[in-house]
Amino acid sequence: MGKLRLFVDRLSQPSRAVVIFCLANGIDMEENEVDLGKGDHRKPEYKAINPMGLVPAIDDDGFYLFESHAILRYLSSAYPGIADHWYPADVKKRAQIECILDWHHTNLRRGSAGLIVNRVIGPALGRPLDEKAAAECEALLKASVKKIDALWLNESGPFLTGSPEPSIADLSLACELMQVEFLGEEFKSELVNPHPKVKHWLAAVEKALAPHFEDVHQKLKARAVMFQKRKEHGDSHPSSKVAAQSDL
Amino acid sequence: MGKLRLFVDRLSQPSRAVVIFCLANGIDMEENEVDLGKGDHRKPEYKAINPMGLVPAIDDDGFYLFESHAILRYLSSAYPGIADHWYPADVKKRAQIECILDWHHTNLRRGSAGLIVNRVIGPALGRPLDEKAAAECEALLKASVKKIDALWLNESGPFLTGSPEPSIADLSLACELMQVEFLGEEFKSELVNPHPKVKHWLAAVEKALAPHFEDVHQKLKARAVMFQKRKEHGDSHPSSKVAAQSDL
Numbered sequence: 001m002g003k004l005r006l007f008v009d010r011l012s013q014p015s016r017a018v019v020i021f022c023l024a025n026g027i028d029m030e031e032n033e034v035d036l037g038k039g040d041h042r043k044p045e046y047k048a049i050n051p052m053g054l055v056p057a058i059d060d061d062g063f064y065l066f067e068s069h070a071i072l073r074y075l076s077s078a079y080p081g082i083a084d085h086w087y088p089a090d091v092k093k094r095a096q097i098e099c100i101l102d103w104h105h106t107n108l109r110r111g112s113a114g115l116i117v118n119r120v121i122g123p124a125l126g127r128p129l130d131e132k133a134a135a136e137c138e139a140l141l142k143a144s145v146k147k148i149d150a151l152w153l154n155e156s157g158p159f160l161t162g163s164p165e166p167s168i169a170d171l172s173l174a175c176e177l178m179q180v181e182f183l184g185e186e187f188k189s190e191l192v193n194p195h196p197k198v199k200h201w202l203a204a205v206e207k208a209l210a211p212h213f214e215d216v217h218q219k220l221k222a223r224a225v226m227f228q229k230r231k232e233h234g235d236s237h238p239s240s241k242v243a244a245q246s247d248l
Numbered sequence: 249m250g251k252l253r254l255f256v257d258r259l260s261q262p263s264r265a266v267v268i269f270c271l272a273n274g275i276d277m278e279e280n281e282v283d284l285g286k287g288d289h290r291k292p293e294y295k296a297i298n299p300m301g302l303v304p305a306i307d308d309d310g311f312y313l314f315e316s317h318a319i320l321r322y323l324s325s326a327y328p329g330i331a332d333h334w335y336p337a338d339v340k341k342r343a344q345i346e347c348i349l350d351w352h353h354t355n356l357r358r359g360s361a362g363l364i365v366n367r368v369i370g371p372a373l374g375r376p377l378d379e380k381a382a383a384e385c386e387a388l389l390k391a392s393v394k395k396i397d398a399l400w401l402n403e404s405g406p407f408l409t410g411s412p413e414p415s416i417a418d419l420s421l422a423c424e425l426m427q428v429e430f431l432g433e434e435f436k437s438e439l440v441n442p443h444p445k446v447k448h449w450l451a452a453v454e455k456a457l458a459p460h461f462e463d464v465h466q467k468l469k470a471r472a473v474m475f476q477k478r479k480e481h482g483d484s485h486p487s488s489k490v491a492a493q494s495d496l
Contacts, residue, residue, distance in 0.1 A: 051399055052351070063340055070346035078339045091326045092311055098318035103300070105353035151299055 004029040005059040007049055009036045010219040013113075013175040014068030015056040021072055021171060023212040025082055037124060069101045072168040085165035096161045100152060100169040108148070108176050111141030116182045120227055141180075142191065148173065149195040158204035166208050174205040178217055181224035252277040253307040255297055257284045258467040261361075262316030263304040265423040269320055269416065271460040273330055285372060317349045320416040333413035344409045348400060348417040356396070356424050359389030364430045368475055389428075390439065396421065397443040406452035414456050422453040426465055429472035 006029050008015035022029045034040045034055050041053045050057035050066040057066040076087035088094045114137030118130045156162030159170050180188050192199050206213045254277050256263035270277045282288045282303050289301045298305035298314040305314040324335035336342045362385030366378045404410030407418050428436050440447050454461045
């Protein structure tokens, strides 16, 4: 049987979730970088693997799959020895995880990804910035963080639904929230600090998944610093767009 | 054990998917209407069941759950005797269904729901119409229908992934696509007719789930006709907003 192949860019939050899941669970895999900044995701050879032209995707011995939550569920179910807490077999516990995973798409993810694209990295992806859209997404992101705090974190345990150990929902949501590094440390603090439970949860995810969580976020952190510096220097010369396109 | 309670509005596409699933599988349930037009979803007694204030939600003998896909997965797994084709136990078949369910949120659903709210029913929900947003959503909806045609319908069988029988993904996506009734028969034809496989698929879903699929869509069809008539009469008098709020 061929080794599991991942197609990812560590700057993409769902890509990171899949990479970290494999590392944390000792799944033998080959990580293939699909560099979004270089447009690798639009190349025909990649579209043969994921016709949507998005990351992440996997090739499990000829079985192609995309959508990060579907991949995380699949790996949890198809690979032997994955601890139950990642994707509980109990139907009610699992249903609560599914609820969070589904909610995520049109709330935390839409808020975070939309804000970052429209306020910071759009030009690097060939799209103009759009402050009106960014403001709407920022409101959705803040409301989403508040919902996580109010609904899914409690005294029973540090992870979502009060679990003592992390699930694939913790991984997906934490990787998404980390993406706000692109908006700078100050923004991240403003977003998270009003919600101590969320702050503790994020720290608990990082600790439970050490050293992989931090390692896999290195590329994001370095790139975020670069974008912040550019912003401080007011670098809006047209050539910066070209530079950004080649290196995001 | 108490009877399963559904909290739904049949004008909502994910609500219909859950109702039809229960009827088609003979699940003994009590359907409770949460009238979106009357703002029932914002009432404290409903928020005690679903703190998001959205439909659908279920109460399964004290176990509350929201997010329609999570509900459909849960009912498929927790209730005895649900045929395997709805949510296959085989990990690869299931993964393909999961991929479609996840893709749905930010593609077909976002396109369809966004288009309808921004072009037709917004005022009835207390939101202004927004033609720029409507046009973006229309493009996403059309691209999504094209993707369904190209990626998930094939000669092997009439349902998604070429299955001979429907899954919860067929049900969710078909109920979403039916929502374009709000834009009139002409729009629906323009959207679906260029893709004969999609047209056949929609007919196959309706037939496989007869008479429930058609029955559960009656409220939508009647309301859509009303909105279309209003539009033809150019009824934009402020009082029409109040009327619409009380009857959507």
